[in-house]
Amino acid sequence: MSIKECYDKMGADFDEVMQRLGSESFIKRFAVKFLDDSSYQMILDGIEAKDAELAFRGAHTLKGVCSNLGFTKLFEESSKLTEILRGRELVGYEEALAEYDQTINQDKVTGGFARLFCDYIGLELGLYPIFLVVIIWMKDRISNATELIYGRKISSVKLVVSRYLASITMILIPILLLSLESLVPLISFGAEKGIRVDYFAYIKYILWWLLPEAMVVCAIGFFFTLLTDSPIAIVLQFLWWMVDKGATGLFGDTKLMTLMIRHNTLRGYEIIQNDLQIICMNRLLMAGIGILFVILSIWVLNFKRKGKLNAANIYNRGLGYIKGKLFSGIKK
Secondary structure (H helix, E strand, O other): OOHHHHHHHHOOOHHHHHHHHOOHHHHHHHHHHHHHOOHHHHHHHHHHOOOHHHHHHHHHHHHHHHHHHOOHHHHHHHHHHHHHHOOOOOOOHHHHHHHHHHHHHHOOOHHHHHHHHHHHHHHHHOOOHHHHHHHHHHHHHHOOOHHHHHHOOOOHHHHHHHHHHHHHHHHHHHHHHHHHHHHHHHHHHHHHHOOOOOOOHHHHHHHHHHHHHHHHHHHHHHHHHHHHOOOHHHHHHHHHHHHHHHHOOOEOOOOOOOOOOOEOOOOOHHHHHHOHHHHHHHHHHHHHHHHHHHHHHHHHHHHHHOOOOOHHHHHHHHHHHHHHHHHHHHHO
16 A cells, blocks of 8 residues: 555545655655654553643644644544643543443443434334224224124134234334344444444344333224224323323433333433333333233123124213213203
8 A cells, every 4th residue: 555545545635745745755754653653642641640731742742743744634633632631631531431431331332322213213102003003903894894804713812912913013123124224334333443332232122112112002002992993092092192201301210100211312321220120110011011901902802703892882872871861951
């Protein structure tokens, strides 16, 4: 590789340096000597010893060397560092180092992005799946296929569970595919920088964080649609979604009955760790409620197939009772 190709690779302006220094061999000699420059080590020693003056001298020297050699990108970064250290203070260094360590070693880069992804998707997942499951059951009634389905030999358990699992699958597959949009660039970044990333972070957070939410929303839709033969589940889920959204902050406000876990930041690994017990209890409870409503849906469907439960009859009786009370009140 020639010295010009090296400069191009670094994103530096070789022609500008050539105009100033006048000789390619001269530039190459000083560029090679840069590898032995002690400025960067001065910065590290100053930070480790908490000696802001030493760190500033190292940054300032590095800035000058990079300027002379035309190392544009490194010059820009060393200039920023020089201005940060100009006041001879290492304010925020320990916090920044701890945050870096957390991002690289604990979160393995992808963890923070996976949580933020689940935060945004969780908001949508708390409402939109209800439309899918209501349509699944209402289309049978609209197309007059209810009697045909009820008369088939397939058991109520198989019918409800198969549709439930199909609904969950239809919801999760697009989410998993969408996660690749940010996961693939992060994997590429890790490979480029030599940083180890967690390839399965998105899958783990989706299954742990979002799956229980999808389970309970779909199950509620199944139960109330089967029970009432109406889209009332949409109204009920919308009310829960609005209340939950208003009661939950952007992060760290998980309660036992929280539907949507919020964590609207790339940072805050410690918040998740501190709230891990309540989050796990919450997700287990949501999954449990989902399973309970699936069981109730099977029970409702089984009674309807036997003719022991009819929403239309219940409506008519209810309306008849209300009318009777109204007319009796008028007569009095």
